[in-house]
Structure formats: structure tokens, C-alpha cells
Amino acid sequence: MRKILSKISGLRIKRGLSRGKMAGALGVNTSTYTKMEKGIYLISLSRLNQIAAALEVKSDALLDNVDPEMDFLEEQYNLTQDRLERVNQLIIAEQSKLIDLYEKLK
Structure with a gap:
């Protein structure tokens, strides 16, 4: 106890x-x-x-x-990983747009 x-x-x-x-x-x-x-x-x-x-x-x-903080930290880690993945997808989409625009300007 x-x-x-x-x-x-x-x-x-x-x-x-x-x-x-x-x-x-x-x-x-x-x-x-x-x-x-x-x-x-x-x-x-x-x-x-x-x-x-x-x-x-x-x-x-x-x-x-088990360290009770691990639940909290693991949850925060997972949320951060999800946010990073969304940002990476946005970056890839914007890069694709820039490449298309560059090709049109050539």
C-alpha cells in the first residue's frame, strides 16, 4: 500500500x-x-x-x-508522431505543387 x-x-x-x-x-x-x-x-x-x-x-x-508517467508520455509521443506525419504529408503535397509549377514555367 x-x-x-x-x-x-x-x-x-x-x-x-x-x-x-x-x-x-x-x-x-x-x-x-x-x-x-x-x-x-x-x-x-x-x-x-x-x-x-x-x-x-x-x-x-x-x-x-509500471511507471504511471509512461501512459501519459506514450500518449504524448503518439500524438506528436501523428502531427509530424500530417505535417510531412502537407510538405510532400506542397513540394509536388512546386515541382509542377516549375515544370510549367520551363
């Missing part, structure tokens, strides 16, 4: 979220959230799902040895 709580706390800090903001996202007061994060209150599975959603990670990433 300590490992899960450590991941939750670390991700919250990385995301720049205060305990108060996390508490608000979960619909509890700050004191209750603090007790959850410190392990004083047990976290139910449904609450763990809420925490994962607030931290923008999959809940199973909090439970296993």
Missing part, C-alpha cells in the same frame, strides 16, 4: 496539484484526502479510480510496477 500511496503523492506533486485540489476533485475535504494519501484512511477501488482519473493515469498503473 505504501508504494501506491507514494505514487499517488509523487504524481500529485508532479502535476502541480495541491492536496486541496485533489480533495476537491474527489469530493472530500482536504483533511480526509490527506489522511487517504498518508494511509490513515484506506482507499477503496472506486476511490482509487477517481484518484487515477484526477491524476490522468490509468488506475492499474498505480497498482503495478
